[in-house]
Amino acid sequence: MRAVLAAPPPTLLVIAKEPLPGRVKTRLTPVYRPEQAAALAEAALADTLATLSLIPAGRRLVVLDGRPGRWLPPGWEVAPQVTGGLDARLAAAFALAPPDRPALLVGMDTPQLTAATLAEPLSAARRPGVDAWYGPAADGGFWALGLARPTPGLARRLLVGVEMSTARTGAQLLARTVAAGLTVCHLPTLVDVDTAEDAEAVARAAPDGRFAARWRAFCPDRSAAPSERAARR
Template sequence: MHADPLNDGFPLAILAKAPVPGRVKTRLTPTFAPETAARLHEQLLRQTLKVALAATPAHRIVLWTSLEHDHPLFVEFAERHGISLRPQPEGDLGVRMFTALEAMGAPGLLVGSDCPVLAPQLLADCHAALAHHDGVLLPAEDGGYALVGLRAPCQAFFTDIAWGSDRVLAQTLTRADSLGWRLAQPAKVWDVDRPEDVARWQNQDTSP
């Protein structure tokens, strides 16, 4: 699938850490060496960007960087594909996600870089859901979520959440209820966080 040439696509933000050994995918060690874990992280990020580019035009994509904002991989992405780079702000994950969504100026989607089952049509379906819902989530098997989209970003949606825990999704759904929001959840997905996830990923056909 490719973005519809009759429209301008939709805003899409990707939160991306530079593939620095020892700083990414640390839960994969010691099964994998830090350098190997970093290479796996880079592969996941490349795959995420490939899916994103198949779903929406490059000029609608912003890569929000962390660890090393001028990492050669990020420079390559910007020069080769024409996507924008912006540094993630200081603060917890909620602050960083809210900042990325608010910066869009229109309803859009935000994803991480470690969900290998994202597909262009799934991204398109998630964005389409914003026409009839206040937000959209892709729940993850580990109790979090791999994608969030909001029609009108609200910082309260992201506050007092136990980021990194298996309670993230439940707490987020409770927060949505307190705000009176209706959330779409088009599919359940999984992330690559543990060594067994790597085998699951590499045994799947995840081409867009």
């Protein structure tokens, strides 16, 4: 019990891109205009940060490509992403976390994420014996990676060289994690918002969030997604 009470709170990291038209969620177009795609991305990021703000943490940090905006809530710091591929940028994000406490990295594409999904697995009572946390995405990628002892060297071994944005990405990362001898806590599978179909599924799964409200504003005919209406034309 003493060890549980003394366990340090985790570091929460969000890898994000400034939600500018033409730079984010480009796979949502042409179903959505670039301005609408950017607005959906901003809402997804805002929902993600609001949810993570409810989870006990020692430090909350947005690792950002671009500049912060109105979506940044109080209590969050901002650090710039390094240059290079996504694998290198993800690995470098863990270097911002102290090595003596767990760190969890999530993206900005799962606004349906709930605090309960992470609060229990990251709690001090559930951490003993866990070396890593892995959250698979429905498209074969991953939405979360956590390390109990987040050293830069370990993060590079796990992430650098993994093929990003493919149906094999998550499997490759998980295989490396297991090969490194890490005991993995598996988080639920979530849908990343990449396509118009993904946006509809996520909005319907979490109807009370900013993302869902923005989606409904762009889809006044709520009986069908914009992709479905476009197909009927």
